Amino acid sequence: MEHTSSLVRDGAILLGAGLLCVMLFRRMGLGATLGYLVAGALVGPHVLSLVGGAESKMGIAEFGITLLLFIVGLELNPTRLWRMKEDIFGLGLIQVVACGLALTAMVWIAGFSTAAAFALGLPLALSSTAQVLPMLQSAGRLRTPFGERAFSILLFQDLSIVPLITIVAALSRNPAQQSGPPGWQLAIHTVLAIVGLVLAGRFILRPLFRLIGRLGERELFVFAALFTVVAAAAVMELLGLSTALGAFIAGVMLADSPYRHELEADVEPFRSVLLGLFFLAVGMSLDLPAIAERPVFVLATAAALILVKTGVITLVGLAFRMKWRQAFALGVLLSQGGEFGFVLFAQAQNGLLIAPDAASLFGAVITLSMATTPFLMAATKRLRSEPLVTGTEERDGPKVDGANAIIVGYGRFGQTVAQMLHAQDVPVTLIDTDIEMIDIAGEFGAKVYYGDGTRVDLLRQAGAAEAELICFCVDGDQLDPGMLEGVHEAFPDATIFVRAFDRRAVIKLRDAPIRYVVREVLESAVAMARMALSSLGVEQSAIEQAEHAYRRRDRERLKVQLEGGDILAARSLVQGGRIGER
Numbered sequence: 001m002e003h004t005s006s007l008v009r010d011g012a013i014l015l016g017a018g019l020l021c022v023m024l025f026r027r028m029g030l031g032a033t034l035g036y037l038v039a040g041a042l043v044g045p046h047v048l049s050l051v052g053g054a055e056s057k058m059g060i061a062e063f064g065i066t067l068l069l070f071i072v073g074l075e076l077n078p079t080r081l082w083r084m085k086e087d088i089f090g091l092g093l094i095q096v097v098a099c100g101l102a103l104t105a106m107v108w109i110a111g112f113s114t115a116a117a118f119a120l121g122l123p124l125a126l127s128s129t130a131q132v133l134p135m136l137q138s139a140g141r142l143r144t145p146f147g148e149r150a151f152s153i154l155l156f157q158d159l160s161i162v163p164l165i166t167i168v169a170a171l172s173r174n175p176a177q178q179s180g181p182p183g184w185q186l187a188i189h190t191v192l193a194i195v196g197l198v199l200a201g202r203f204i205l206r207p208l209f210r211l212i213g214r215l216g217e218r219e220l221f222v223f224a225a226l227f228t229v230v231a232a233a234a235v236m237e238l239l240g241l242s243t244a245l246g247a248f249i250a251g252v253m254l255a256d257s258p259y260r261h262e263l264e265a266d267v268e269p270f271r272s273v274l275l276g277l278f279f280l281a282v283g284m285s286l287d288l289p290a291i292a293e294r295p296v297f298v299l300a301t302a303a304a305l306i307l308v309k310t311g312v313i314t315l316v317g318l319a320f321r322m323k324w325r326q327a328f329a330l331g332v333l334l335s336q337g338g339e340f341g342f343v344l345f346a347q348a349q350n351g352l353l354i355a356p357d358a359a360s361l362f363g364a365v366i367t368l369s370m371a372t373t374p375f376l377m378a379a380t381k382r383l384r385s386e387p388l389v390t391g392t393e394e395r396d397g398p399k400v401d402g403a404n405a406i407i408v409g410y411g412r413f414g415q416t417v418a419q420m421l422h423a424q425d426v427p428v429t430l431i432d433t434d435i436e437m438i439d440i441a442g443e444f445g446a447k448v449y450y451g452d453g454t455r456v457d458l459l460r461q462a463g464a465a466e467a468e469l470i471c472f473c474v475d476g477d478q479l480d481p482g483m484l485e486g487v488h489e490a491f492p493d494a495t496i497f498v499r500a501f502d503r504r505a506v507i508k509l510r511d512a513p514i515r516y517v518v519r520e521v522l523e524s525a526v527a528m529a530r531m532a533l534s535s536l537g538v539e540q541s542a543i544e545q546a547e548h549a550y551r552r553r554d555r556e557r558l559k560v561q562l563e564g565g566d567i568l569a570a571r572s573l574v575q576g577g578r579i580g581e582r
Contacts, residue, residue, distance in 0.1 A: 014043065014051060017040075017043045017050075021042070030371060031131045031134065031135070031370070031374065033131050034367070036279030037283040037286075037370075038283060039280055040279065043284065044283060044284035046288040047288065063274050064274030064275035064276070064277060064278045065278060065343060066233050066243055066247040067229060067247065067275070068275060069161070070228075071251060071271060073247070073250060074251040074255050074260050074263060084155075087153075087320075088152045088155055091317075092152055092153045092155065093156060094319075095125070095157075095313055096156060099125035099309050099312050099313065100125035101121075102312055103125055104118050106308060107124075110301070118167065118168075119171060119354055120358070122168075123340065123341040123344035123345060124337050124362070124366070126160070126164075126340050127334040128336055128337070128370055128373075129158060130275065130339055131370055132334065132373075135373075136333075149317075149320075149322070150330060150334065153330075157338065161340045164340075165343075168347045168351060169347070169351065171348075193249075194249055197235065198249070201250070201253025201254060202253070206257055209450075210435055213259070213433070213435040213450050214435050218452070221263075226267070226270065228250050232247055232250035233246040233250075258438045258449050259449070261451050262450050262451035265458040275339075286363055287361075288360075290357045291361060291364045294361065298368060301362070302368040302369050302372070305336075306336070306376070313331035313334055325383070325384055328383070329380075332373075333373070333377065335369065341362070345362060345363060404468050405421055405429070405471060406428070406459065406462055406464055406469070406471070408431050408453030408474055409432060409472065410437055410438075411437065413520060414432075429463060430446065430449065431449050431453040431458070431462060433451065438450055449462065453474070454472075454474075454478060454479065454487075456487060460490065464490070467494045468493070468495065470487065470491065470494045471498075472497070472499060473499045475499070479498060479509065479512075480508070480512075481508075481511045484509065484512040484514055485513055488513040496515055497515060497518070498517050498518070500517050500520065505517075505519075522554075526551075529550075
């Protein structure tokens with residue numbers, strides 16, 4: 001009971017401190033990551049001493065890193081990977097290697113041993129995905145050519161965590177770690193594990209998610225998603241390999257499946273909470289007295305880190321034919337240290353490569369470098385910005401891997417809408433919950449994602465923040481004004497179109513923030529009436545006149561019904577005295 005009470009108390013303190021600091025730091029434009037780090041330091045043993053046991057909490061919180069790599073894997077569908085291959089494996093690889101070697105040399109010159117210099121310098125080459133991506137998204141640049149290159153570098157950095165962990169493990173001086181299997185055996189285990197996970201994804205996981213999709217139980221989908229991540233990580237841990245690699249492979253296995261967006265939406269809350277807890281634990285574990293003893297070293301190293309990374313990334317960008325302003329902007333944006341640095345420093349400390357004081361000092365360097373990024377971006381804005389005349393690439397450039405339109409519901413109605421949009425080369429993301437429909441669409445070459453498109457979180461994962469259109473083509477009464485209001489508030493730049501079965505559905509949605517409602521049965525009924533009149537020998541001009549009169553009376557009647565919310569209103573406008581519901 002005392003243990004449970006302690007966990008509840010610690011949890012309340014950590015969540016409360018994190019909430020307050022993140023709100024404050026967001027208000028100042030410094031990002032959530034710094035808020036969590038500062039909150040952890042405040043409640044930790046060196047300031048208020050309200051919460052202890054940072055090491056035990058770190059063990060749980062590191063699962064947030066595992067979930068982060070799972071989501072990174074989900075982003076790597078083969079089509080996108082192939083299209084971005086030059087930036088990911090060219091620009092990203094050169095950035096990590098060049099910055100890593102430059103920073104390793106810098107640390108070695110500062111007086112550290114060669115092994116310690118590698119263990120400290122290589123992690124400093126990584127930038128903060130958790131900080132940079134929200135900055136790009138809030139600035140509206142995530143889907144621009146510039147944002148694509150920044151994302152490519154961050155993606156390769158996230159992938160490089162696995163080989164970097166392997167390098168640090170190979171340099172380990174810890175006898176317990178050195179007593180493990182030889183490197184060639186680990187390599188064979190790694191290859192076999194990856195092949196096994198890929199086969200499991202194809203022949204076990206996809207049929208499992210298809211079965212769960214047919215059952216329509218979202219809770220089961222959440223359980224299955226977490227099981228996938230935990231099971232893949234557990235297999236790798238059992239073989240003495242990186243759990244992060246297992247989670248990443250699990251994500252890649254499902255990246256091209258119809259369940260990708262649903263999986264992202266279900267896992268994202270757990271990732272966010274656990275990643276926040278990870279940064280809280282890092283803040284708690286920072287040795288503030290050791291940092292206070294050497295403030296000049298921390299400040300000087302942070303400044304050197306920013307200058308080296310900015311310079312190297314700018315030169316790499318120029319080598320990849322970027323304009324100098326954009327290359328410099330990329331360098332400033334990625335000049336900070338990243339969250340994976342804390343993971344690698346802990347690994348190096350366990351391997352007896354660096355002392356705990358060094359881990360705290362360089363953890364403080366990363367934290368300080370993160371704090372400078374928003375200020376540096378603001379201070380260099382005029383220097384980074386393209387002149388107005390030549391700035392159209394960023395403003396009017398093509399959307400990158402984003403949907404200009406999202407269609408929710410891929411039945412007979414949604415298929416027609418999608419095909420007409422495709423005919424004009426409009427990028428479309430299709431969402432449906434009907435597993436059989438998804439399978440049939442795949443046979444015809446259409447890519448339909450599984451998920452409930454009325455959920456804001458799933459729409460966000462599907463790219464609604466960058467979409468220009470959201471078309472709800474579902475049937476029945478699945479839509480309501482409250483849900484549509486939430487979608488409009490979350491994605492104000494997207495125009496919302498809605499399919500309504502009849503005028504009852506239109507009246508129900510009269511207060512919803514939608515641009516246009518299409519009554520499904522109206523146009524087909526009008527078309528049939530025109531053909532019926534024509535078959536009776538009625539002249540074309542009379543048919544046109546009849547249609548025009550009907551549409552005018554229908555609009556007038558619908559206006560009165562919408563104002564009063566009453567299907568029985570304006571009965572006098574009904575031709576023939578019968579009340580229609582189209």
